[in-house]
Amino acid sequence: MNLFPKNRAFLAEIGNLARFTARFFREAFRPRYEISELIRQCFIIGYKSLSLVGLTAFIMGLVLTMQLRPSMVHYGVEAKIPAMVCIAIIREIGPVITALIFAGKIGSSIGAELGSMRVTEQIDAMEVSGTNPFKYLVVTRTLAATLMLPVLVVLADAISLYGSYLGVNIYSVLSLRLFIAQVIENLAYYDAIPAFVKTFFFGFAVGIVGCFKGYYSTKGTEGVGRSANSAVVMASVVIFILDLLAVQVTELIWDY
Amino acid sequence: METREAVIIVENLCKAFGDNVVLDHFNLTLYKGENLVVLGKSGSGKSVLIKCIIGLLRPDSGRIEVLGENVPELSYSQLDQLRARVGFLFQSNALYDSMTVRENLEFPLRRHWLKVEQKEVDALVHEVLESVGLEHTADMMPAELSGGMRKRIALARTLILKPAIILYDEPTTGLDPITGMEIIELIKQVQQRYQTSALVISHDMKLAQTASERIAMLIEGKCYATGTYRELAASTDPNLRAFFD
Numbered sequence: 261m262n263l264f265p266k267n268r269a270f271l272a273e274i275g276n277l278a279r280f281t282a283r284f285f286r287e288a289f290r291p292r293y294e295i296s297e298l299i300r301q302c303f304i305i306g307y308k309s310l311s312l313v314g315l316t317a318f319i320m321g322l323v324l325t326m327q328l329r330p331s332m333v334h335y336g337v338e339a340k341i342p343a344m345v346c347i348a349i350i351r352e353i354g355p356v357i358t359a360l361i362f363a364g365k366i367g368s369s370i371g372a373e374l375g376s377m378r379v380t381e382q383i384d385a386m387e388v389s390g391t392n393p394f395k396y397l398v399v400t401r402t403l404a405a406t407l408m409l410p411v412l413v414v415l416a417d418a419i420s421l422y423g424s425y426l427g428v429n430i431y432s433v434l435s436l437r438l439f440i441a442q443v444i445e446n447l448a449y450y451d452a453i454p455a456f457v458k459t460f461f462f463g464f465a466v467g468i469v470g471c472f473k474g475y476y477s478t479k480g481t482e483g484v485g486r487s488a489n490s491a492v493v494m495a496s497v498v499i500f501i502l503d504l505l506a507v508q509v510t511e512l513i514w515d516y
Numbered sequence: 517m518e519t520r521e522a523v524i525i526v527e528n529l530c531k532a533f534g535d536n537v538v539l540d541h542f543n544l545t546l547y548k549g550e551n552l553v554v555l556g557k558s559g560s561g562k563s564v565l566i567k568c569i570i571g572l573l574r575p576d577s578g579r580i581e582v583l584g585e586n587v588p589e590l591s592y593s594q595l596d597q598l599r600a601r602v603g604f605l606f607q608s609n610a611l612y613d614s615m616t617v618r619e620n621l622e623f624p625l626r627r628h629w630l631k632v633e634q635k636e637v638d639a640l641v642h643e644v645l646e647s648v649g650l651e652h653t654a655d656m657m658p659a660e661l662s663g664g665m666r667k668r669i670a671l672a673r674t675l676i677l678k679p680a681i682i683l684y685d686e687p688t689t690g691l692d693p694i695t696g697m698e699i700i701e702l703i704k705q706v707q708q709r710y711q712t713s714a715l716v717i718s719h720d721m722k723l724a725q726t727a728s729e730r731i732a733m734l735i736e737g738k739c740y741a742t743g744t745y746r747e748l749a750a751s752t753d754p755n756l757r758a759f760f761d
Contacts, residue, residue, distance in 0.1 A: 373614075376613070377612075377613075380608050380610060380613075381606045381607070381608045381610040382610045382611075382612055382613070384567075384572050384606065384610065385604075385606055385610035385611075385612075386612075387572060388570055388572070388599050388602075388604045389599075389623055389624035389627050389628070390596045390599060390600060390624065390627040390628040391623075391627045392592070
């Protein structure tokens with residue numbers, strides 16, 4: 261008798277995802293390379309997420325500044341708002357929020373697209389058309405997500421800081437040049453580099469989880485919806501776990 | 517005694533999913549230029565058979581020889597080379613939703629023939645679209661086409677590589693009787709024009725009657741009987757009568 265069917269299914273899912281990831285690395289380094297499809301996916305995944313990521317980043321910077329201000333004024337350190345906001349955005353909020361939005365938009369779209377291709381036999385059709393569907397669909401999408409999220413995070417950080425600059429200027433006057441000078445003065449390499457590196461892992465997680473859920477989609481249109489949904493949920497959880505690990509690793513490497 | 521060359525030989529093919537035995541020592545031969553219909557009930561393992569033949573599913577045991585190659589023993593690249601000579605029409609058509617009709621047709625060409633000139637591609641696309649009577653649809657998306665048109669485009673996509681064999685997976689399922697008859701006629705025309713051999717799996721008796729030279733009955737995982745439509749229809753075996761009555 262199986263006392264823990266759900267635990268068992270969960271462990272089986274983790275095992276299957278690990279096998280799927282191992283296959284990704286095997287296929288990614290073996291020719292033939294799908295360069296044109298990779299470029300097309302980079303455009304779709306990167307460019308089409310830009311407006312959503314930009315908008316949320318701007319609001320994030322603005323709101324964070326407005327929310328911080330009363331406390332900072334209370335303690336008499338209003339001048340430190342740019343420093344505090346920039347560290348919060350660049351180290352944590354920028355990468356994580358952007359990755360979560362990316363998971364919502366790209367993870368679900370990859371899950372739904374591959375899922376519908378699976379249930380309508382398009383993946384099989386690709387295989388009989390002389391194409392390795394794993395390389396053509398999974399490797400390209402996962403690589404595109406891995407490469408595009410860091411770019412989006414850098415842009416989101418910049419837009420978010422601009423939002424923060426406007427937030428500061430609602431209540432007081434601060435020039436953009438001075439705002440940037442304060443940001444740069446208070447940022448260290450160990451703030452920016454680990455935060456940037458972890459975004460590659462976040463992007464990879466979104467891509468591989470979305471592809472995994474879509475590639476093994478079953479049970480018709482209901483299965484497609486479930487794949488899209490579970491891709492977002494699983495990718496979001498993986499992002500938080502990776503974030504936790506990233507903090508530990510960063511602390512080990514940079515002794516600050 | 518059949519004198520024609522065999523293009524597909526299936527010997528003692530077994531395939532099970534867990535405890536569910538789908539194919540149990542199944543035997544079948546398709547001869548060059550022949551139209552062979554495999555008839556069976558829904559869920560009898562017809563699609564599993566055809567997917568084993570094209571190498572999408574791996575059989576548990578048995579021999580599947582296609583154009584002289586033993587499919588289960590082929591490497592991925594050898595299988596690709598073989599698939600360029602074997603067309604497969606999917607039950608769901610499997611047209612790529614994100615591509616236009618032209619891109620759908622070009623896809624197998626560009627994947628199998630790495631160096632192919634645009635002029636040659638355009639000529640082939642035009643030829644196959646004309647074969648299925650849908651020249652005007654080249655720039656349309658699959659979602660804009662009716663069920664019958666999609667089936668024709670899917671057939672055009674299988675024809676573009678000029679295959680020696682075409683495998684049809686339930687080609688009339690989901691179509692109204694008139695469109696179904698049009699597809700049956702198209703299958704016959706394609707065979708005459710391109711001199712292909714065809715293995716059609718179906719439960720459609722009209723298709724079996726009008727498009728088959730020979731019928732193989734798939735019952736309980738085995739090739740229960742083979743013969744012409746007339747021979748099988750005259751049988752008194754209750755298992756066969758269930759199909760013909």
